[in-house]
Amino acid sequence: MKILVVGSGGREHALCWRIRADRPDADLYCAPGNSAIANIATTVPLAADDIGGLVDWSVANRPDLVIVGPEDPCALGLVDRLSGAGIRAFGPSAAATRLESSKAWTTELLDRAGVPIPDSAIFDTPLDAHDYVDDAVNPLVVKADGLALGKGVLVCDTPDEAHAAIDAIMVERRFGDAGSSVVIQERCFGPELSVFAICAGTSFRIIGSARDYKRAYDGDHGLNTGGVGAYSPVADADEALLQNVADRIIGPTLQAAADAGHPFTGVLYAGLMLTADGPVVIEFNIRFGDPEAQVILPTMRGDLVEAMLAAIDGDVSTIDLVPDGSAAVCVVLASGGYPGSYETGRKIEGLDALPPGALAFHAGTETRGDGLYTAGGRVLGIVGTGPDVPAARENAYAAVDEVTFQECQWRSDIAAAEKAPARKSPSVVPA
Numbered sequence: 274m275k276i277l278v279v280g281s282g283g284r285e286h287a288l289c290w291r292i293r294a295d296r297p298d299a300d301l302y303c304a305p306g307n308s309a310i311a312n313i314a315t316t317v318p319l320a321a322d323d324i325g326g327l328v329d330w331s332v333a334n335r336p337d338l339v340i341v342g343p344e345d346p347c348a349l350g351l352v353d354r355l356s357g358a359g360i361r362a363f364g365p366s367a368a369a370t371r372l373e374s375s376k377a378w379t380t381e382l383l384d385r386a387g388v389p390i391p392d393s394a395i396f397d398t399p400l401d402a403h404d405y406v407d408d409a410v411n412p413l414v415v416k417a418d419g420l421a422l423g424k425g426v427l428v429c430d431t432p433d434e435a436h437a438a439i440d441a442i443m444v445e446r447r448f449g450d451a452g453s454s455v456v457i458q459e460r461c462f463g464p465e466l467s468v469f470a471i472c473a474g475t476s477f478r479i480i481g482s483a484r485d486y487k488r489a490y491d492g493d494h495g496l497n498t499g500g501v502g503a504y505s506p507v508a509d510a511d512e513a514l515l516q517n518v519a520d521r522i523i524g525p526t527l528q529a530a531a532d533a534g535h536p537f538t539g540v541l542y543a544g545l546m547l548t549a550d551g552p553v554v555i556e557f558n559i560r561f562g563d564p565e566a567q568v569i570l571p572t573m574r575g576d577l578v579e580a581m582l583a584a585i586d587g588d589v590s591t592i593d594l595v596p597d598g599s600a601a602v603c604v605v606l607a608s609g610g611y612p613g614s615y616e617t618g619r620k621i622e623g624l625d626a627l628p629p630g631a632l633a634f635h636a637g638t639e640t641r642g643d644g645l646y647t648a649g650g651r652v653l654g655i656v657g658t659g660p661d662v663p664a665a666r667e668n669a670y671a672a673v674d675e676v677t678f679q680e681c682q683w684r685s686d687i688a689a690a691e692k693a694p695a696r697k698s699p700s701v702v703p704a
């Protein structure tokens with residue numbers, strides 16, 4: 274079977290690794306891939322957003338399956354174009370990508386569908402937004418409508434901060450056109466949880482839960498990043514909670530997207546907050562998370578490729594892709610200074626001495642004549658696996674101790690608060 278994976282980060286390395294594990298004989302390609310992906314797949318020198326190039330390559334090479342890792346190519350219509358050319362592509366249509374790319378559209382959709390979300394209001398002009406803040410009683414969160422590299426959400430402690438957030442997003446246009454409208458939400462409190470489902474229209478299966486770490490430094494200090502750690506499963510995500518998420522959140526969201534004429538196929542990543550009143554949706558992403566994929570993919574039982582093909586064919590009710598009951602913890606090794614300015618080109622040592630139970634997924638590395646060098650902000654996702662989260666955590670940090678490069682920066686508290694043994698996560702079969 275010929276498979277093309279689109280993307281070049283740690284998430285795509287984990288996807289290629291998983292496909293290799295399930296299907297050692299697959300004819301695997303990755304565009305553009307990276308230095309470590311090149312060891313397990315044939316890399317194709319086409320950027321993930323080179324839609325014309327990727328379609329031409331696929332038409333010429335006829336892969337049996339194309340898997341799109343990041344959101345941008347989906348938003349640019351890659352899946353629509355490939356499907357139109359008769360090529361099976363896993364990921365949402367450009368229209369369904371709006372679940373991630375427009376917070377205003379998604380807020381209206383979820384509100385109509387009765388999916389639990391924080392109290393929300395949408396504004397197209399700063400004046401109306403400022404008036405709303407003047408009348409509000411509780412703390413607020415101001416969100417740019419569009420894609421802003423995960424930075425378009427401003428959590429505010431005071432009305433003054435909310436006013437400043439509106440000006441930054443809508444007047445100064447700090448996030449460009451993403452800020453032409455805003456969603457203002459009541460600020461909720463509680464632990465966060467990410468739930469991942471493989472979806473085909475209104476048919477879906479929950480494939481795992483994870484918690485990720487967005488701030489650069491220990492104790493959730495420092496700037497927001499793309500994600501510097503994650504673990505799975507999350508003890509909060511027990512069978513009853515996942516059933517609730519399936520029944521009240523994922524099922525109704527997929528039904529509403531289909532009713533709106535934009536059925537969703539792909540991985541739906543529900544970012545939830547577990548409030549005193551139950552889980553509420555904070556955001557949706559339309560893809561595997563990065564680095565969440567690095568902890569979900571090593572802890573699943575079943576055949577990923579078969580599940581994705583079933584999704585493209587419109588029914589995942591019988592797929593056998595479920596959490597295997599084990600745990601994984603990912604610690605991201607970043608270049609010192611990330612997510613601000615940082616240097617690259619540092620030599621990486623120790624990857625050949627990883628202890629058992631550890632994996633290294635490459636996000637920003639490059640091979641030179643005499644070895645491997647850093648080439649990005651997030652460099653490596655070091656993953657420890659084990660029977661439960663504390664054991665996986667031990668394995669992750671034992672591996673982190675082996676790997677070195679100058680100015681390496683990593684958090685030492687990933688999964689530290691997760692004391693409970695991992696529960697055997699259920700496979701949730703929606704009615």
Ligand code: AMP
Pocket residue numbers: 391414423426428458459460461462465544555556
């Ligand atoms: P988002 O990009 O929508 O996931 O938001 C980024 C982060 O902002 C989330 O992970 C939360 O920590 C926080 N956040 C977003 N919406 C809310 C909300 N309504 N209440 C409290 N925190 C929020």
Ligand code: GLY
Pocket residue numbers: 423485499500558561562563564565
């Ligand atoms: N780690 C967060 C994301 O992939 O969006």
